[in-house]
Amino acid sequence: MSIDSSELLRWYEQAQRDLPWRRAGVTPWQILVSEFMLQQTPVARVEPIWLAWVARWPTASTTAAASAADVLRAWGKLGYPRRAKRLHECATVIAGQFDDVVPSDVETLLTLPGIGAYTARAVACFAYRQRVPVVDTNVRRVVARAVHGIADAAASPRDLIDVDALFPNDAEAPRFSVALMELGATVCTARAPRCGLCPLSTCAWRSRGFPAGTETRRVQRYAGTDRQVRGRLLDVLRGNDSPVTRAQLDVAWLTDTAQRDRALDSLLVDGLVEQTVDGRFALAGEGGELTD
Numbered sequence: 001m002s003i004d005s006s007e008l009l010r011w012y013e014q015a016q017r018d019l020p021w022r023r024a025g026v027t028p029w030q031i032l033v034s035e036f037m038l039q040q041t042p043v044a045r046v047e048p049i050w051l052a053w054v055a056r057w058p059t060a061s062t063t064a065a066a067s068a069a070d071v072l073r074a075w076g077k078l079g080y081p082r083r084a085k086r087l088h089e090c091a092t093v094i095a096g097q098f099d100d101v102v103p104s105d106v107e108t109l110l111t112l113p114g115i116g117a118y119t120a121r122a123v124a125c126f127a128y129r130q131r132v133p134v135v136d137t138n139v140r141r142v143v144a145r146a147v148h149g150i151a152d153a154a155a156s157p158r159d160l161i162d163v164d165a166l167f168p169n170d171a172e173a174p175r176f177s178v179a180l181m182e183l184g185a186t187v188c189t190a191r192a193p194r195c196g197l198c199p200l201s202t203c204a205w206r207s208r209g210f211p212a213g214t215e216t217r218r219v220q221r222y223a224g225t226d227r228q229v230r231g232r233l234l235d236v237l238r239g240n241d242s243p244v245t246r247a248q249l250d251v252a253w254l255t256d257t258a259q260r261d262r263a264l265d266s267l268l269v270d271g272l273v274e275q276t277v278d279g280r281f282a283l284a285g286e287g288g289e290l291t292d
Helices: 005-015 028-038 043-056 060-065 068-075 082-097 117-126 137-146 158-166 173-186 226-238 246-250 257-269
Strands: 273-275 281-283
Touching: 005 173, 028 043, 028 082, 028 117, 043 068, 060 082, 068 082, 068 226, 068 281, 117 173, 137 158, 137 173, 158 173, 226 246, 226 257, 226 273, 226 281, 246 257, 257 273
Parallel strands: none
Antiparallel strands: 273 281
């Protein structure tokens, strides 16, 4: 089976969410920022931080001019703060090497810090309206169900080929890409698909009686993990404008001192935290005179 692009696009015209990075006047840089933020993070958490971010730093050069510490503070509770560091590095390269203009081709985008295959294709497609297939978990799920008749599918080198084959042969290909993603995010969801709202008149999964999937979904645990400890430590540093003592950091996690030490070491290794010569700790760029 295939997907009728006209059905999908008509549905998208009526059902699309009003997400700020989709609005008229949003620049390629601001779309790139949204893609960094949306990695493994729900839209509801990203939207207010993205709005504040682009109001404060609307271009790559203004982002690059900010301190690493300011960037980490602005990232707030989005999680995976290494993304903020990589975004700052990416801004520096775009500002310095590309005259503040985000590259439009996938190959060049892939050379930038923090940009992988998905983000490069997303920016080329959504910011520059190129006919480039973009595949995330939502798109992969829709194609698995509607085209192949299975509930879910693991990532495969065929993903891009499958989506490219579905493209309409006109300038609507980029819009088709975002519509496919929207369908997976809002209707053809992983746990509770709302098939009664699906705009597609043909679906191989539906025609086969909705066979159960074979993929085992792993629920990511957060409570008690090193990620949570790292977040607690960063909260202390974000809440102080000057370096803090080890004792101030220690009270952020009293449950497991070895885990706390491991989390702090990882933040230092990642370059998110710095240690001063007098043994205190600060966000990157705020440590003043540092230890060797």
